[in-house]
Amino acid sequence: MDPRPDIAANRLSPECLAIRFADAHPPLTGGQAAIEADRCYFCYDAPCVEACPTGIDIPGFIRGIATGNLAGAARTILESNILGGSCARVCPTEILCEGACVRTAQEEKPVVIGALQRHATDWQMDEGTQPFPRAAETGRRIAIVGAGPAGLACAHRLALHGHTVTILDARPRPGGLNEYGIAAYKLPDDFAQHEIDFITAIGGITIQTDRMLGRDITLAELETTYDAVFLAIGQAGVRALGIAGEERDGVLNAVDFIAGLRASSTGADVPVGRRVVVIGGGNTAIDAAVQARRLGAEEVTLVYRRGAETMSATKVEQAWAQTNGVAIRYWAAPLRIDGPDGAVGSITFTRGRLLDGRPVHDQDTFTLEADMVLKAVGQLFLPDPLDRGAIAIENGRIRVDAHGRTTRRLVYAGGDCTPGADLTVVAVREGRDAAEAIHADLTTATGA
Amino acid sequence: MADLRSHFAGIRSPNPFWLASAPPTDKEYNVRRALEAGWGGVVWKTLGEDPPVVNVSSRYGAFNYNGNRLVGLNNIELITDRPLAVNLAEIKSVKRDYPDRAIVVSLMVPCVEESWKRILPLVEETGADGIELNFGCPHGMSERNMGSAVGQVPEYVEMVTRWVKQNTSMPTIVKLTPNITDIMQPATAALRGGADAVSLINTIQSVVAVDLDAMAPMPVVGGLGTHGGYCGPAVKPIALRMVGEIARNPATRGLPISGIGGISTWRDAAEFLVMGAGTLQVCTAAMHYGFRIVEDMIDGLSHWMDQKGFATIDDVTGRAIPNFVNWNQLNLKFKTLASIDQDACIKCGLCHIACEDTSHQAIAKLRVDGTRRYEVIDEECVGCNLCAHVCPVDDCITMVPQPVEGVLTWPQHPNNPARVGK
Numbered sequence: 001m002d003p004r005p006d007i008a009a010n011r012l013s014p015e016c017l018a019i020r021f022a023d024a025h026p027p028l029t030g031g032q033a034a035i036e037a038d039r040c041y042f043c044y045d046a047p048c049v050e051a052c053p054t055g056i057d058i059p060g061f062i063r064g065i066a067t068g069n070l071a072g073a074a075r076t077i078l079e080s081n082i083l084g085g086s087c088a089r090v091c092p093t094e095i096l097c098e099g100a101c102v103r104t105a106q107e108e109k110p111v112v113i114g115a116l117q118r119h120a121t122d123w124q125m126d127e128g129t130q131p132f133p134r135a136a137e138t139g140r141r142i143a144i145v146g147a148g149p150a151g152l153a154c155a156h157r158l159a160l161h162g163h164t165v166t167i168l169d170a171r172p173r174p175g176g177l178n179e180y181g182i183a184a185y186k187l188p189d190d191f192a193q194h195e196i197d198f199i200t201a202i203g204g205i206t207i208q209t210d211r212m213l214g215r216d217i218t219l220a221e222l223e224t225t226y227d228a229v230f231l232a233i234g235q236a237g238v239r240a241l242g243i244a245g246e247e248r249d250g251v252l253n254a255v256d257f258i259a260g261l262r263a264s265s266t267g268a269d270v271p272v273g274r275r276v277v278v279i280g281g282g283n284t285a286i287d288a289a290v291q292a293r294r295l296g297a298e299e300v301t302l303v304y305r306r307g308a309e310t311m312s313a314t315k316v317e318q319a320w321a322q323t324n325g326v327a328i329r330y331w332a333a334p335l336r337i338d339g340p341d342g343a344v345g346s347i348t349f350t351r352g353r354l355l356d357g358r359p360v361h362d363q364d365t366f367t368l369e370a371d372m373v374l375k376a377v378g379q380l381f382l383p384d385p386l387d388r389g390a391i392a393i394e395n396g397r398i399r400v401d402a403h404g405r406t407t408r409r410l411v412y413a414g415g416d417c418t419p420g421a422d423l424t425v426v427a428v429r430e431g432r433d434a435a436e437a438i439h440a441d442l443t444t445a446t447g448a
Numbered sequence: 449m450a451d452l453r454s455h456f457a458g459i460r461s462p463n464p465f466w467l468a469s470a471p472p473t474d475k476e477y478n479v480r481r482a483l484e485a486g487w488g489g490v491v492w493k494t495l496g497e498d499p500p501v502v503n504v505s506s507r508y509g510a511f512n513y514n515g516n517r518l519v520g521l522n523n524i525e526l527i528t529d530r531p532l533a534v535n536l537a538e539i540k541s542v543k544r545d546y547p548d549r550a551i552v553v554s555l556m557v558p559c560v561e562e563s564w565k566r567i568l569p570l571v572e573e574t575g576a577d578g579i580e581l582n583f584g585c586p587h588g589m590s591e592r593n594m595g596s597a598v599g600q601v602p603e604y605v606e607m608v609t610r611w612v613k614q615n616t617s618m619p620t621i622v623k624l625t626p627n628i629t630d631i632m633q634p635a636t637a638a639l640r641g642g643a644d645a646v647s648l649i650n651t652i653q654s655v656v657a658v659d660l661d662a663m664a665p666m667p668v669v670g671g672l673g674t675h676g677g678y679c680g681p682a683v684k685p686i687a688l689r690m691v692g693e694i695a696r697n698p699a700t701r702g703l704p705i706s707g708i709g710g711i712s713t714w715r716d717a718a719e720f721l722v723m724g725a726g727t728l729q730v731c732t733a734a735m736h737y738g739f740r741i742v743e744d745m746i747d748g749l750s751h752w753m754d755q756k757g758f759a760t761i762d763d764v765t766g767r768a769i770p771n772f773v774n775w776n777q778l779n780l781k782f783k784t785l786a787s788i789d790q791d792a793c794i795k796c797g798l799c800h801i802a803c804e805d806t807s808h809q810a811i812a813k814l815r816v817d818g819t820r821r822y823e824v825i826d827e828e829c830v831g832c833n834l835c836a837h838v839c840p841v842d843d844c845i846t847m848v849p850q851p852v853e854g855v856l857t858w859p860q861h862p863n864n865p866a867r868v869g870k
Contacts, residue, residue: 034515035515038514038515041796041798041840042798043795043796043797043798044796044797044798044800044801045797045800045801045813045820046796046797047795047820066514102794102795102796102840103794105794105795106794106840106841
């Protein structure tokens with residue numbers, strides 16, 4: 001056996017990679033959309049609407065598709081969720097709208113709401129027009145930190161009300177997790193940037209990239225320059241495994257692996273191990289594992305410390321990984337990473353079980369040979385960029401009220417840096433609702 | 449095994465399923481394919497006098513609903529556009545090869561006795577089993593004082609029928625137009641004229657859709673449109689009513705009826721039979737799916753008859769007629785209440801909103817431990833059936849008849865100012 005780990009780029013031809021990283025779920029044709037739209041019962045008090053974090057009038061927009069009123073359908077979606085296009089692609093609809101669809105109860109075959117939402121929003125984006133007129137300029141200026149879904153949703157809603165918005169983002173490109181944190185085949189063809197162009201077309205929004213809070217500018221400076229600040233800085237930290245060998249070459253954070261792939265134009269230059277082990281149970285773990293396979297890894301094993309039912313990746317995501325040739329092993333916790341010359345050669349796990357309702361890992365061990373280990377055991381909010389003590393932190397996230405107000409006056413927050421489910425669609429709601437709070441606070445506090 | 453053989457106004461066929469006079473029966477080629485597929489008979493597409501008519505290009509318009517195609521079909525085609533001699537030769541050839549099938553010939557010539565006298569012997573010579581007088585076509589031909597222009601004037605119906613009966617021994621079916629206010633008028637006129645049977649309904653005058661770009665009714669012919677004749681599943685309710693009316697009316701009781709209008713399945717066929725039809729004519733369903741649909745029609749009808757213990761078609765015909773009454777014979781004491789099967793309910797809320805917005809506010813919208821629950825308020829329910837109709841789950845909402853004491857009809861009702869015995 002060759003003692004050197006096998007980590008290499010260019011495992012597959014560019015043609016092959018192009019196919020593997022193209023749109024995983026192609027759009028509905030007009031005919032398919034019409035048939036699917038007709039399956040919607042147009043429920044009253046529809047469960048799908050309640051299940052959508054942004055509360056989109058789903059029966060309403062589907063009726064628009066059914067009747068050929070795509071402009072109305074798109075507007076219905078976008079007035080609740082301006083990132084309806086990316087949510088249509090990345091939402092775990094099986095646990096949201098489609099999970100609640102009455103056809104799921106009736107026949108376990110929901111209306112494909114996500115695909116229909118994409119059909120309508122694609123139409124709008126292909127039109128190249130902005131469906132919402134901007135109110136007259138108010139002269140109010142708001143800084144938004146973070147150009148991810150929460151920041152963008154907040155920016156659009158503020159711009160709609162006539163405010164002027166500056167978004168600062170630490171990365172070279174805006175978009176946040178849509179640009180750097182989602183599997184490439186979910187948002188191909190530079191969709192995140194197209195959507196940003198669509199959103200900013202309303203006017204009054206400026207985006208500054210490579211501008212990091214705490215490094216290039218402080219919260220206090222923003223407060224001085226702007227009328228209000230919205231923090232949407234996400235989770236910059238990554239949890240460690242806390243095991244021996246974690247520092248070895250070939251042990252990567254899954255988020256960095258995914259971001260590297262998104263930053264690459266074809267994926268050809270992204271190194272991947274021949275045998276990859278991914279540790280974790282969320283969508284990041286799934287996205288990393290499937291993309292490793294699609295880059296040409298021979299064996300990819302996803303190892304999760306508990307059972308399938310507690311995995312935060314949905315059953316659909318788990319099945320998607322398995323369809324892509326990822327082996328999923330449940331009930332195993334990483335113990336140590338070994339290998340030659342500071343590199344990865346293998347990773348050893350302890351088997352676990354449920355004891356009195358809690359997971360314990362006290363069984364025998366097993367070892368998987370590996371060239372690369374991707375860690376996806378969770379991300380952390382890092383409060384460091386905030387001025388120390390300026391804003392209350394609770395359970396590791398920024399404390400906010402129901403409208404996104406932090407404990408500091410005229411500073412708001414939303415998205416993954418605040419409590420709540422770490423979903424794109426939740427971030428959009430939080431950004432949107434914080435914008436309404438900012439608008440209300442600024443306009444009612446006139447003269448204050 | 450039920451006996452589906454039909455003996456209708458002197459015309460025999462191995463089953464009651466005939467193809468209606470229409471495009472599918474315009475040529476020998478199509479008719480042979482139909483008979484091979486198992487159709488009991490055909491009514492050959494309407495023959496007229498030479499020179500033949502000319503048909504336009506772009507002939508059909510469709511009514512599609514919720515993804516279902518051809519719920520209704522509208523056509524602007526006229527009668528056969530082929531020379532009379534060609535059709536006659538083909539009819540003769542087909543009849544010779546299919547002696548057991550019903551070959552009926554549809555006819556339409558001007559309202560002049562001489563015209564009928566000329567064409568009838570020619571048809572008789574083919575060996576055809578009967579004729580059908582096309583007094584129904586509501587478009588194009590009616591502008592030339594034929595088709596429904598005749599069918600809409602009872603006196604003409606009677607007169608032409610009489611001419612025909614006086615000039616041929618062939619069984620004569622009079623095809624009626626529904627584009628009238630009282631179907632009994634042409635039906636009784638046909639009977640007076642000596643008709644052996646009536647067939648109905650012919651198509652309904654219609655504009656099936658408008659092309660919003662061309663700004664013209666569909667089908668669009670070079671930028672213009674005209675009204676057409678409407679048929680297909682959507683017209684079945686209208687046809688059933690008219691068939692039943694003739695079947696139950698003492699003036700026409702016993703007059704054989706060939707039922708036409710949206711018949712697509714054995715169940716449709718059974719409904720027409722129990723409402724008084726003796727044979728069934730089909731067109732749109734065959735145009736939509738091809739001739740082989742007759743297999744399931746025959747098979748399904750046969751199974752249903754076995755299940756019900758009906759041995760022959762005659763046992764079925766008119767079965768529902770004693771129960772088809774005027775409104776004022778309905779029992780006003782009868783009461784039925786909606787009942788929701790909570791285990792089957794999928795929480796779509798359609799029953800609630802239909803009742804709440806448009807009916808009697810008799811379905812409550814509740815949340816029980818956060819879960820949606822819809823419950824019938826018996827005191828408010830009038831038993832209208834709307835909730836059961838809008839519910840997308842089979843058998844989830846059922847209408848439960850309540851115990852009733854006695855009968856009270858409108859003629860006896862205290863609220864009726866003209867009540868009996870007042």
